[in-house]
Every structure is written in structure tokens, then in C-alpha cells.
Amino acid sequence: MGHEGMSRRDFIVKTALGLATAGLGASPVRAANTDPGKSSKIVYRTLGKTHLRIPVVSFGVMNSDSPDLIRKALDMGIKLLDTAHLYLRGNSEKVIGEIIEEKKCRDKVYIATKMFFARDREKQVFSSEGSGKYAGATEGNFAEQLDMSLKRLRTDYVDILYLHNCSGPLMPAFEPMIKAFVKAKESGKVRLIGISTHANEPETIRAAVDAGPWDVVLTSYNFMQDHKEAMKRAIAYAAQKGVGVIAMKTQGGVRLNREKKMEINHEAALKWVLNDSNVCTTIPGITTFDQMDLDFRVMSNLLLSDGENRDLEASSMVSGPLYCQQCRSCISSCLQAVEIPTLMRAYMYAEGYGNLIHAGLTLDSLPAGKGLAACRNCETCTAVCRHGIGIRDRLNFLMTMNATEERSLLS
Numbered sequence: 187m188g189h190e191g192m193s194r195r196d197f198i199v200k201t202a203l204g205l206a207t208a209g210l211g212a213s214p215v216r217a218a219n220t221d222p223g224k225s226s227k228i229v230y231r232t233l234g235k236t237h238l239r240i241p242v243v244s245f246g247v248m249n250s251d252s253p254d255l256i257r258k259a260l261d262m263g264i265k266l267l268d269t270a271h272l273y274l275r276g277n278s279e280k281v282i283g284e285i286i287e288e289k290k291c292r293d294k295v296y297i298a299t300k301m302f303f304a305r306d307r308e309k310q311v312f313s314s315e316g317s318g319k320y321a322g323a324t325e326g327n328f329a330e331q332l333d334m335s336l337k338r339l340r341t342d343y344v345d346i347l348y349l350h351n352c353s354g355p356l357m358p359a360f361e362p363m364i365k366a367f368v369k370a371k372e373s374g375k376v377r378l379i380g381i382s383t384h385a386n387e388p389e390t391i392r393a394a395v396d397a398g399p400w401d402v403v404l405t406s407y408n409f410m411q412d413h414k415e416a417m418k419r420a421i422a423y424a425a426q427k428g429v430g431v432i433a434m435k436t437q438g439g440v441r442l443n444r445e446k447k448m449e450i451n452h453e454a455a456l457k458w459v460l461n462d463s464n465v466c467t468t469i470p471g472i473t474t475f476d477q478m479d480l481d482f483r484v485m486s487n488l489l490l491s492d493g494e495n496r497d498l499e500a501s502s503m504v505s506g507p508l509y510c511q512q513c514r515s516c517i518s519s520c521l522q523a524v525e526i527p528t529l530m531r532a533y534m535y536a537e538g539y540g541n542l543i544h545a546g547l548t549l550d551s552l553p554a555g556k557g558l559a560a561c562r563n564c565e566t567c568t569a570v571c572r573h574g575i576g577i578r579d580r581l582n583f584l585m586t587m588n589a590t591e592e593r594s595l596l597s
């Protein structure tokens with residue numbers, strides 16, 4: 187990750203250092219399993235009650251399909267590559283498949299991928315009817331997606347298969363999907379099954395654990411979350427029941443924070459998550475060799491220094507309010523009940539991650555009347571964020587992006 191603009195240190199000095207803290211704790215925290223005397227050793231953890239031993243940092247192959255990045259990651263000790271059926275319109279899976287075949291290393295690498303299905307966002311349930319560009323949540327559509335993913339990945343099994351983007355407790359308990367996932371596991375096409383969540387995470391994690399069949403949960407988890415204490419408890423609950431926990435969105439969606447022209451201390455943000463020893467591994471999206479070097483440093487050193495804790499406190503005050511908590515409280519302030527949290531997530535993919543393809547896919551996932559088109563015809567935005575996010579500004583950004591040539595590449 188480059189350090190354009192204001193440096194991290196400059197930022198810290200010029201902003202809130204020394205003022206009120208954000209409840210992050212100011213003393214250094216030593217992670218479980220970390221031996222400072224062996225700091226060059228990669229830290230491994232076991233995924234729940236499975237036999238998988240994984241380094242604490244894995245590779246989220248979401249924002250880049252660079253073969254060189256994937257090759258280097260594997261050479262440097264990354265074991266788990268995390269992708270999804272729809273990342274980069276299938277190209278993420280395709281490139282992973284090519285590299286693994288080239289390196290003949292299928293038996294040394296774990297592959298996780300995700301299946302995405304239509305949902306009713308208001309009721310937070312899956313829908314068997316297709317919505318936007320997304321297939322209905324049926325066994326037939328599941329089988330079709332999985333076979334296509336296996337073909338792209340050039341393998342006959344994946345190590346972890348997720349039911350993607352469960353945003354409420356009813357979703358991990360949806361019987362037709364449970365049936366389809368369990369059947370895939372029994373057939374040998376999938377070794378472990380899981381769910382992913384980035385909204386209502388604590389309740390969704392608990393529901394996934396209680397539903398029974400899921401081996402793994404993949405969840406948003408970062409120092410900027412309002413509900414980080416509830417997250418900690420839900421993750422502990424999963425760990426206690428033997429369900430493996432993998433963390434995503436560890437940087438709070440602001441790898442690049444153009445609104446404040448600053449960067450957070452990414453190394454510290456990653457360590458903060460991993461200082462919860464119930465988290466097995468993290469999947470930061472890596473798009474540059476600089477980012478990779480930073481993430482590799484964390485793989486063998488989880489010690490959060492006083493300075494890093496102070497950086498997180500300062501970032502939490504300045505950048506925290508820019509992090510969309512996916513709390514959905516803004517929807518009632520829009521007369522058309524537009525799906526604002528999903529639009530804010532599309533903004534994060536575009537601005538925070540620089541991933542216009544995924545931003546476009548996220549916009550396209552919304553049903554008619556609940557997406558950006560409704561905002562285009564709306565003269566006055568009445569939507570209010572309880573955290574002070576400038577919703578209209580972000581919508582304007584998305585509308586401009588949508589109208590550009592770049593966006594036309596997306597659909």
C-alpha cells in the first residue's frame with residue numbers, strides 16, 4: 187500500500203493524538219501463540235475443530251487477479267487463497283486455477299470460494315426467485331455455480347465453500363441452502379462449509395453456529411466497528427462451539443481514505459484483529475507488493491506496540507465515522523426505502539479498495555427501485571446517517587462512476 191499524501195506519522199501528529207481515546211486500549215497487547223523470541227516464524231492457528239492449520243494472514247484475491255502477486259504469496263508461505271464465484275467476474279477463480287496448475291501445488295494450498303444468491307434484503311432472507319443479476323437460492327443454481335467455480339479453479343474440490351453475504355440470523359438457517367451445501371460436502375466437492383457475513387454479524391454468527399452444519403464463519407471484524415465488543419463475544423461463542431472464524435474487512439474498508447486524505451495504520455489494524463486469538467486467520471485484499479510485504483510482516487509478529495495502539499485510537503476518531511456500520515438505520519429516512527447500506531458498500535469497494543468491478547457487481551445486485559436509479563431521479567436527498575456519513579456525496583460519487591467509461595466496462 188503506497189503512502190501517498192499525508193504520511194501516517196504526519197497524520198497522527200496533525201490529528202487527534204493525545205485526545206480522548208476510542209476505547210481501544212493503550213497498552214501493548216501480546217497475541218496468544220506469538221513467541222517474540224521467534225519473531226521470524228510464521229504464526230499458524232487451527233481453524234475451529236477442523237484439521238486445517240493456517241498462517242494468521244491469508245490472501246483475499248478480490249481486488250486483483252495479478253498472477254505475479256499470487257505466485258509471490260504462495261512462495262512466501264500463504265496457504266489460503268480466498269475468492270468468490272463472482273469476484274472480478276470469475277477471473278479471480280480462473281487465475282488462481284492457472285497458477286495452482288502451473289505450480290503443481292494443489293495439495294499444498296487451501297482454496298476458499300463463495301456462492302452468492304438473490305435475497306430479500308428487507309426481510310433478510312434468501313429468495314428462490316432471481317433478483318437483479320443474481321440467481322435464485324435453489325439447489326439447481328447452487329450446483330451450477332459450484333461446478334463452474336471448480337472448472338475455473340481447475341480442481342475437483344474446494345477446501346472451504348461459503349454461503350456468501352448472510353446479513354441476518356434467518357439466512358444461515360435457510361434449509362434449501364443447508365441441504366445443498368451438506369450434499370456438496372458429502373459428494374467430496376467441498377471439504378468444509380461456511381457462511382460469510384458483513385451486516386448484523388453477531389446475530390448472524392450465533393445463528394450459523396446454532397444451525398449446526400457450518401464449519402466456518404467468515405466475518406467483517408475491525409477496530410472501527412461500533413459493535414466490536416458484541417463481535418468479540420459472538421466470535422468467542424463460535425470458537426467455543428468449534429466453528430472456525432476467519433476475519434475480513436480488517437482495515438475497515440479504508441485501504442485508501444480519500445475523503446480524509448489519510449491512511450490508517452494497516453499493520454496495526456490487522457494485528458488488532460489477530461490479537462483476538464479466537465480468529466484463525468485474516469484475508470486482507472492485496473493489490474500491490476508493498477501491501478503484501480506489510481501483511482507478511484504481521485504473519486510473524488502480532489505484537490501491537492504503544493505507538494500502533496495510539497495510531498488506531500487516532501484513526502478510530504477520524505476515520506471511524508466514515509466506516510459504514512451496515513446498521514440500516516438510514517433506510518427509514520429515505521422515502522423510497524432505497525438500499526443505502528448496500529450502496530455504501532459499493533462506495534467502499536470503489537473508493538476504499540479501488541475495485542470498480544466489484545462496486546459495479548454490488549450495484550447490480552439490487553432489485554429495481556432499491557438501487558442507484560431511484561436516487562438519480564430524486565431531487566432532494568432526505569437520507570440521514572446516524573454516524574454523519576455524507577450519504578448524498580457518496581451517491582453522487584457512485585452516479586459519476588456509473589456514468590463513466592470505466593463503469594461501462596463493468597456490466
Ligand code: SF4
Nearest residue numbers: 510511513514516571
Ligand atoms: S450509512 Fe450510516 S446509518 Fe446507513 S447503514 Fe451506514 S452507518 Fe448505518
Ligand code: SF4
Nearest residue numbers: 520561564567568569
Ligand atoms: S437520493 Fe433520494 S432515493 Fe436516494 S437515498 Fe437519498 S432520499 Fe433516498
